Amino acid sequence: VYNAKKDSLDLASSFGVGNDWRGKANLKYPGSLAEKAYAKGGPLKIIDVVKEHRYQSKYLAKNNNLCSLLLIPLQCNGKLVGSLSLYSSPDKKMEIFENDFIEKYARLIEVMVALLF
Numbered sequence: 001v002y003n004a005k006k007d008s009l010d011l012a013s014s015f016g017v018g019n020d021w022r023g024k025a026n027l028k029y030p031g032s033l034a035e036k037a038y039a040k041g042g043p044l045k046i047i048d049v050v051k052e053h054r055y056q057s058k059y060l061a062k063n064n065n066l067c068s069l070l071l072i073p074l075q076c077n078g079k080l081v082g083s084l085s086l087y088s089s090p091d092k093k094m095e096i097f098e099n100d101f102i103e104k105y106a107r108l109i110e111v112m113v114a115l116l117f
Contacts, residue, residue, distance in 0.1 A: 001082040002029065009034055009083060017064045017087075027056050034083040038073040043106075045070055049087075065089050072106040084109055 001012045008026045029035055033054045037044040046069040049055045050062065061067070066087040074082040084106050 002034075002080045012082070017060075017066075020063060021060060023060060024057050032056065033069075033071050034073060034080075037071050037083065038075070038080050041073075043070060043072045061087070070102065072102070074106060074110040076110055081110060 001010050002008075003010045003026070006026070007029050009029055009032065010026045011022070011024055014021050014024075027034075031054060033044055033046070033052070036054060046052050046055070048067055049069050050058050050067075052069075055061070055069075064087075067090040068088045070086045072084045072086075073080060074084060086102060
């Protein structure tokens with residue numbers, strides 16, 4: 001969820017990762033992949049997060065055996081409300097990029113986040 005007061009992204013939920021993922025409780029927004037996706041106006045597909053200079057949690061990604069990322073900016077009325085980050089392991093890295101349902105599901109999440117926050 002985007003926190004305008006702190007100009008950060010605050011972790012709202014996670015699943016499928018270890019307890020150490022809570023170390024990502026908030027990330028700075030300026031210079032982030034979420035900022036890049038929002039400016040682009042759509043999802044970012046990162047094949048290898050470890051090689052992406054804007055990615056802020058390389059240690060956690062390695063520790064949780066995560067490789068690829070599909071990052072979808074969540075907006076309401078043109079304003080950023082957060083982002084949805086979906087990761088995959090090295091052996092399944094292309095599967096998240098081949099699923100149209102995910103981006104449609106993100107639209108539903110945008111509405112819910114806007115109503116809650």
